[in-house]
Amino acid sequence: MGFQLSNEHLVIDIASIGDYKGTRFDWSGFITGVTLREGNHSFCVPESLKEGEGTGGMGLCNEFSLREAIGYEDVPVGGLFPKLGVGLLTRIDQEPYQFYRAYPLQSYRIEVGQENAQHIHFIVHPKDCAGYAARLEKSICIEGNQLRIAYQLTNTGTRVIRTEEYNHNFFGIDRHQIGPEYALRFPFDIKPWSDEPETLDGVVIKGGEVTWAGTPDTPFYFHIEGFQNRSFSWLWELEHRPSGVGVREISTFPVSSAAVWGIGHVVSPEMFIQIELAPGERKKWTRVYEFFCSKR
Template identity: 25%
Template sequence: MLKSLLSVLALGVAVGAGFAADGPIAEISNGLVRAKVHLPDGRTGFYRGTRFDWAGVVSDLEYSGHNYYPRWFDRVDATIRDFVYEGASIAASPCTAVTGPAEEFRTPLGYDEAKPGGTFVKIGVGVLRKKDAAAYDSFHLYEVVDGGRWSVRKTGSAVEFVQELSDAGSGYGYLYKKTVALTKGQSQMVLSHSLKNTGKVAIRSTVYNHNFLYLDRRPPGPDFVIRFPFEIRGAEVPPMAEVRGKQVGYTKILSGEDRVQMAVSGFGAEAKDYDIRIENKAAGAGVRITGDRPLSRIFLWSIRAPLSVEPFVNVEIQPGGEFSWKIVYDYYTLPTDRR
C-alpha cells in the first residue's frame, strides 16, 4: 500500500521527555520475525535527532521468543549531549535516543565550507543550519532547514523509504532509497540501500551502523561472545574485555557506569570480512551481520545496556553516479547454558 508523502518539518529547539514516543510506525512480519519500523516525521516521529538516518529505525524485533532491539534508554533530555546514567535509568540526548540497527553518514556534506548561518547536508536527515564556526559535532541538535521529500511504501513484510533532497546553497543533492525487509521463510532481515548523487558536487562520506543490540535486555558480560572471520590484530584491549584470536569477550558483566569500547583491526580489503556474529549462550540466541562492501573500520561500543558492533563503509559518488550496499541480519537460536 502506498502511503502519502510524509511532511518532514523543521526541527524545533525545545525537546521534552515525550520526544521518544513511538510516533508513526509500520509493523512488519514474515511469520518468523516481527518488528516495528519507525517512520520519519518531523513533528511526532520516534527519532528526530540530526545524527542518525531517519529511514528504517527498527525496534522490538522478535524472533523465537527473543527481543533483539528493545529500547535501551528511559527518557530523552535535550540538555544532555550524549547520554547519562540516572541510578537505574539512562537518559539520552535527542541525537542518541535511537534503537536497533541505526545508520549514520558520519561525514556531513559541505559543513567545513559553509559559513555560520549557512547550510550543509546530512544524508538521511536533510539540509541543516550551521550554527557557528565550531567543528561539526554529531551530538549537537542542528536546525533542520529542509527535510527533503520523503515517501514511504509498506507491505506486510517490508517498508521502503525514499528521500529526495537538493540544497542549492551547497550544491549537494541526492536520491536515497532504503528498504527494510524480512525474508520469506527465513529468520532474516535485509537492509538494502541505494544513493544517487543528483547534485553538482561529489559525495564523500562514511556510513556505519551503530547496531544497538540489547538482546532480551541482557547487559554485556561473559555470556556474550563476538566472532569475526579474521584474526584480531593490534587492538588496544580495554579493561573488562579480552581478545581470543578471532573473538572478543567480556571478563565481567557491565554495570553502573562501566563502558567497553575498542577499535577492532585485522580485517582485509574484501567484503568477506564484513561478517560478525554476536551470541549469548545463556539466552541461547545470536545474530549474524554480513555486508556486501569492504570495511573501512570496526568499532565496539558497549555499556550496561546495548552492545554495539559498528561496521563502517566508505562512500564516494561523483555527480550522476550511484552507490548501493546491503546489510543482512540472520537471527538464530543455540543451546542454552544452564549452569
Template identity: 30%
Template sequence: MPNRRIMTITLATISSTIAAGDATAITYPHTILNHGDNRVVVALPDPDKGYYRGKRFDWSGIITHWEKQGHTFAGELKKPHNPNKHDGAAGPVEEFDMQGNASFQEAQMGEEFYKIGVGILIKNNEKYQFFRRYKVSRLLPWKIQTTANSITFTQKLDNLRGWGWIYSKTLRWHEERKDTLQIMHTLTNTGSRALTTEHYNHSMFCLDDTPVGSSYRLTIPMATGFPLKPRAAEKVKVIPPNTLVFREPVLKGSFWTQVTIPDQAGGQRLDPLFVISVPQKGLQLEVAMDRPLS
C-alpha cells in the first residue's frame, strides 16, 4: 500500500510596502505556479543545469522563489549559491534517510545504494554522512506532469538488490484555503524487500530576503518547552509559551535545539505545525501537516 503525506503552507501579509525580489533572471530549468497574487518558481530536476544538484535533498519540487503582493517568502538562504553543495537548496526542501538506509548499510565499499529523490549512489565510507559528496552511479529519471494549478514529479526504482519503489510529489494550490500551497507525497513499495525510510522537510524559508536573525519569530503552538543547551541559549531566547527569537544574526554555521511536545499531541493533526514571522514587515508563514509527528 502507498504511504501518503500532505504538508500545507499558508502565507499572510499585513502590509505590502517592500519591493518584490528579482525573479526575472532565472538561468535554471523551472516552471511557474501562479495563483491569485502568488507567484511560485519551482526548479525542475536537471543533472547539468538544475538549481540543485547535490546528493542530499530530493531534487523535485524545490521552490526557489515565492512572491506575493511585493513580498518574498522563499529565496536563496545560502549565499553564494552552489548547486552542487549538499545544502545549496531553497524553500521547503526535503530529504529521505538523513542517517542512511538499509541499502547503504548492506552495501560493501564501492557498491550501490539508493537515495530517494536523487538516484543510485556509490558507497565510499562506512557511516552515512548527509553532507558527503557521494559519486553517482546513475540518476533516476523524473516524469513531470503539470496542470493549471499543480505540478507532479514521479521517480521510480525498478530493482536494486530487491528494493524497488515509486515516489511521487505534487505541489498544488489548495482549492479552498487562500494563499495555501499543498505538498503531497506518495511512496509505494514495488520491491520484494521491506521499505523503511525517514523523511523530513528542512523548511529553508527566507522572508523578504531578510537574513536569519532577531527579525524572525518561530512559534511552535504545541510546544511546552525548549530545553536549550548552552550554545543554543547564546543564540536564541524563549518568549513564553512557545516562541523562539534569535538574539543576533546567524552569519554562518548552525545549531540545534530540542522541543518538548506533549505525548497526546502525537495523535493530532498539526495545523499549524509551526509559524515563521517577521513582525516588523507584517509577514507570516504557517506550515501544517496532515499526520502526527513520529
C-alpha cells in the first residue's frame, strides 16, 4: 500500500520498501505521486510508458553514483561494491559500471517511521563492504505547498566515500505531453551542451527558458553550466503554460552539475551535489520543491 503524506495543499504518495526492486535508485523515500489539491493536479510520471522498458524510475527518485560506482574499479568479477540507498551489488564482468544495468543485489535494511500525516523518516542501515559503509537518513515532510526532502549521510566505514547524488524528477504535469505548452526556466541565461548534439533537436532555448518545438519522440539530454559556486533563490521552474500549473526547486545546496533529460511524456531537471566524506564524517543537504497554480 505504501505511505502517504497530506495537508490542505498536497498529497504525497511514497512506495513501500521493496516495491521498487531495481539496482539504480535509492529504495528509501521513493516518491511515486504528488497531487496539488487545488485543481487536483498531478506531477509524477513513470520513466517509460512501455512495459519493461527503462530502469523503473518514477516521480521523485534519487540516485547515488550515477557515473562512477563506489569501489567498483577495485573489486574483481564476482566481488561486491556498494550502491548507497540500494545495497551491495555484485560485479558481473570486466565492463565499466553502467547505471542502467541490473546487478545481483544484497539489499540494505531500511527502517521507516511515520511521525504524523506530514512527516516520514527513513534510515538505511550500513553494511560493510571492503571498508565502505554509510548510514543514510532521509526525512520527507510537507509544509504548505512545499515538499522537503532532508538527507544525512554518515561515513561509518574506514575508507573515504566519494560520490554524487541527484534527484531524477520524472515530471509530466497532469500527463500533458512535453512540447510548446511547457516552459522550463532557469535563473540565468543558459547555453546547453551535449556529447550527442542530436539530442538537442527540437529543443528551443531563449535566454533562461527552454521549450520544445513539438512533442519529442526520441530522448533529449543536455548539460547546463552556470550553477557551480553560485547561489540562487530557485534552481529551476517547470510550468504547463495553458493551465499555469507548475513546480520549482528552491534547494539551496551548492549544485556541482546540472542536466535535463526527457522524452515525449516526461521532463527531468537534475541537480547534482558532490559528496566526499572521510571516516566518521557526515553531510546534510535538503531538496525543496514548491508546487503552484498561477491561474486562479
